[in-house]
Amino acid sequence: MxxxxxxxxxxxxxxxxxxxxxxxxxxxxxxxxxxxxxxxxxxxxxxxxxxxxxxxxxxxxxxxxxxxxxxxxxxxxxxxxxxxxxxxxxxxxxxxxxxxxxxxxxxxxxxxxxxxxxxxxxxxxxxxxxxxxxxxxxxxxxxxxxxxxxxxxxxxxxxxxxxxxxxxxxxxxxxxxxxxxxxxxxxxxxxxxxxxxxxxxxPYPLLDVEHPRTLGPxxxxxxxxxxxxxxxxxxxxxxxxxxxxxxxxxxxxGRRYGFFEAYRMDDAEYAVVVLGSTAGTAKYVVDGLRQAGEKCGLVKVRVFRPFPGPELCEALSGLKAVGIMDRADTFSTQGGPLFLEVKAALYHAAGQPQCMNFVYGLGGRDIDPELIRQAFVEVKDLMKKPADGVLPIVRYLGVRE
Amino acid sequence: MALPDLAKKPQRFTGGHRACAGCGFPITIKIILQAAENPVVVGCATGCMEVTSTIYPYTAWRCSFIHTAFENAAATVSGIEAAYRSLRRQGKIQQDIDFIAFGGDGGTYDIGLQSLSGAMERGHKLVYVCYNNQGYMNTGIQRSSATPRGANTTTTPAGTQLPGKPQHPKDLTAIMAAHDIPYAAQASMSHWNDLYRKAKKAFAVDGPAFLNVLSTCRLGWATAPEDTVDAAEGAVQCNVWPLYEVEQGKWKLTFKPKKPLPVADWMKQQGRFKHLFRADNSQLLESIQQQVDENWQRLLERCGE
Missing domain, CATH: 3.40.50.970 (Thiamin diphosphate (ThDP)-binding fold, Pyr/PP domains)
Known part of the structure; x- marks a missing residue:
C-alpha cells in the first residue's frame, strides 16, 4: 500500500x-x-x-x-x-x-x-x-x-x-x-x-482488574x-x-533514517565518527576537505543502543584510519564511550583501520570547524603510522593542558 | 462489621505467602483490602511484604500488584492513579477502582518520605498504608525513624555504653495530617474493627488518605509468634501507639484506654527492650514513660479531650 x-x-x-x-x-x-x-x-x-x-x-x-x-x-x-x-x-x-x-x-x-x-x-x-x-x-x-x-x-x-x-x-x-x-x-x-x-x-495493564497480574516480583x-x-x-x-x-x-x-548516517564515505580513506550536533559542523569541514581533494568522510551514529556494531564495522572496513569523537569521558584511561564501542566493532573489520579517540566539548566547550579540521589532520597522520606501533590513542581536543 | 462477616469476605491476599509465622503485616493488609468495595490496584515498596508475597513464579496477590523499588511506592501509585484518571476521562475505562500503596516504616518514614509527601500534596486519590513494624526488619532489624527510643536494633545495639536507640520516633501521622489531606489515621492490627472502619473512611474520601498501622514484627520485637496481636495491643493500651484519626483537619481519638498501662509493661513482653530493665537503665525507662505521657497529653489537647 x-x-x-x-x-x-x-x-x-x-x-x-x-x-x-x-x-x-x-x-x-x-x-x-x-x-x-x-x-x-x-x-x-x-x-x-x-x-x-x-x-x-x-x-x-x-x-x-x-x-x-x-x-x-x-x-x-x-x-x-x-x-x-x-x-x-x-x-x-x-x-x-x-x-x-x-x-x-x-x-x-x-x-x-x-x-x-x-x-x-x-x-x-x-x-x-x-x-x-x-x-x-x-x-x-x-x-x-x-x-x-x-x-x-x-x-x-x-x-x-x-x-x-x-x-x-x-x-x-x-x-x-x-x-x-x-x-x-x-x-x-x-x-x-x-x-x-x-x-x-x-500487554499486562494493571488497570485490567479482571485479569490481575503481579508486576515486579x-x-x-x-x-x-x-x-x-x-x-x-x-x-x-x-x-x-x-x-x-x-x-x-x-x-x-520523506525523511529516511538508519542506525547511522554515512556522509561522503564512498571512496573515503579516513573518517571521523561523531554523535549529535557536532555532525553538522563536521559535515561542513568534510565538504571543505573534499574540495581540497582529501578523501575523507564522516559517520554520524544515530542509534547508540542497540549499538550497530556489525553495520558500522562494514561501513568503516577498508578505511585506513578512523577518529572517534566523544563528548564524554569514561575516566577509565581507555577513552570515551563511543570510541570503546567503535573500536570493539572494528576488531572484525577488514584490514583493521587505525583508530584514535578525541574527547572534546565537555561542559559545553565549543567545538568549532578548526578543531574538527585538526582532528582530521591527526587522523590522516595516523594512516602513515605502522599498524603495530603503540600510538597515543586518546586525545583531549580543545582543552588547556 | 462483625468478625464472622469479615471472615466471609473474599480475600485478595491469599495464604501460602512466605511471611514468618506470627508476622503482623498479613493481618493488617487483609483487613484493609477487605474494606475496599471496588477492585484494587496495589503498589508496594521493597520490603518484607513484597519479598514474601511475590517470589516468582508465585504470587499471593489476587488483585493487580506492582512493585518497582523501595522509596517510591507513593510515586508509582500516583502514576497509576493518573493513568486511571486520564483513561477514565477519555471514556476508555468505566469501572471504579481503588488504589493502595503499601510501605513499611523504612519505606515510608525514611527513604520514601519525599515521594509520599509529593503524592499526598498533589492530591492523588489513593490510600497510602504504612505497615509500621518500627524498624528495617527485612534487612535484619535496623533502626528507622519509627523505632522506639531504647530499642535494641542491629544499628543501635544495646551495649555497655549505649542503651539502644537514642531518639524517640518521629510523629509521621501528624506530618501527614499537616499536608491537609482529607483523611489521616493511626491504627493498630490488634484493633481490627477500628482499622477496618478507618480503611473504609480512607477509601471513601475524595483525595489522598494515609493510614499508619502498627504491625508487630516478631523477629524484630523478639516476641513469641502467638503474642503478635497482644504485642500490638500493648502499645495501644500504654499510649505508645494511640488510635486516632484526622478527618478534614479534625483530630479525634478513636480509642481511649480505661487505665493506661505503664510503658514498661508493654516493653517487658519484648526482647528488644530487655536491657532497659537493668538497674543502670532505670532512668531511661522513666524518661521514655515521661515522653509517652507528654505525647499523650498533647494528643488529648489536639483532639479536644
Missing part, C-alpha cells in the same frame, strides 16, 4: 519546542515530569498544552526525577501511554528507575536533553549524562538537530511499544546547542502522527537470569524494528 507523504508545515522552532510539538502530537495519556535546565522548556510548553486543552494528557508535576520515572513506570504499567523528559542531574537521580523501567519492559519514550554532570556543576552540553545510562537497558537515539529530535521522538514510540521490543527509549539532543537553537522544522499533521503511533497496547537464582536473557534478546530484536519504523516514517515524512 502506497502512503502519500503528508503535507508538512514548516516552523521555526528550537529543539525544545520541536520536542514539545512531538509530545503534543503523540498526545500521551500521562506525562510526569520535573524541571531541569536545559530540558525545562519542554515541560513548560507541554504544561501550556495541558492548560489549554490541546492534549488529553494527565500531567503530574512530581517532586523529583526519581518520582517522575516512578510515576511514568506506574502509569505505563497501568495501561496508559506515559512520557517524561529530563537532563543531566535529573537523569542521574532517575538512575535506579531507569534499570527498573527496562527490566520490567515498560515502553516509555523520554526526551533527554544532554547536559554535563556535576561536579563541578555545569548546565551546558556534553554526553556524560546519557552515556552513563548507556548500559541501563534503555534504547538510545541521538539527534543531530531539532528536526531529527522531532522525527526520532515520533519513531521512538513505535519502537518502544513494538511487541517484540517493549523497552524504554531515550531520545537525546544536545543541550542549548540544539535545545535552544532555532531552526526550520518540518512538522507532520497531527493526524499523521496519531496514525503513525497508533493505540498504546501494553522478587525473582531469584532460578529465574532472574532467564528474564535478563530475554531482555537482552529484545534489544537484538529492536534493530529490525528500528529500521522498519524508519522505513514507515520515511513513507509519511
Amino acid at each position: 502506497a502512503i502519500a507523504i503528508a503535507t508538512q508545515k514548516t516552523a521555526a522552532l528550537t529543539g525544545n519546542e520541536a520536542a514539545a510539538q512531538a509530545l503534543r502530537q503523540i498526545n500521551p495519556d500521562v506525562v510526569a515530569a520535573y524541571p531541569i535546565t536545559p530540558q525545562t522548556e519542554i515541560v513548560q510548553l507541554f504544561s501550556t498544552f495541558v492548560s489549554d486543552g490541546l492534549v488529553k494528557t494527565e500531567f503530574v508535576a512530581v517532586e523529583s526525577e526519581h518520582s517522575a520515572m516512578s510515576a511514568t513506570v506506574g502509569a505505563a504499567a497501568a495501561g496508559a501511554r506515559a512520557m517524561t523528559a529530563t537532563s543531566s542531574q535529573g537523569l542521574a537521580l532517575m538512575w535506579e528507575m531507569l534499570y527498573v523501567a527496562a527490566g520490567m519492559r515498560i515502553p516509555i519514550v523520554m526526551p533527554m536533553v544532554n547536559r554535563a554532570l556535576s561536579s563541578p556543576i555545569n548546565i551546558h552540553c556534553d554526553h556524560s549524562d546519557s552515556m552513563g545510562a548507556r548500559d541501563s537497558g534503555w534504547l538510545q537515539i541521538y539527534s543531530e538537530n531539532a528536526q531529527e529530535m522531532y522525527d526520532n521522538l515520533i519513531q521512538a514510540v513505535r519502537i518502544a511499544e513494538h511487541p517484540d521490543v517493549l523497552l524504554p527509549v531515550m531520545v537525546t539532543m544536545d543541550g542549548f546547542i540544539i535545545s535552544h537553537g532555532m531552526e526550520n522544522v518540518e512538522l507532520l499533521p497531527d493526524q499523521a502522527v496519531q496514525d503513525f503511533v497508533g493505540e498504546y497496547n501494553f 522478587l525473582t531469584l537464582q532460578d529465574f532472574y537470569f532467564e528474564h535478563k536473557r530475554e531482555q537482552a534478546e529484545a534489544v537484538y530484536r529492536a534493530k529490525e524494528v528500528i529500521l522498519a519504523a524508519a522505513e514507515e516514517y520515511a513513507a509519511i515524512s
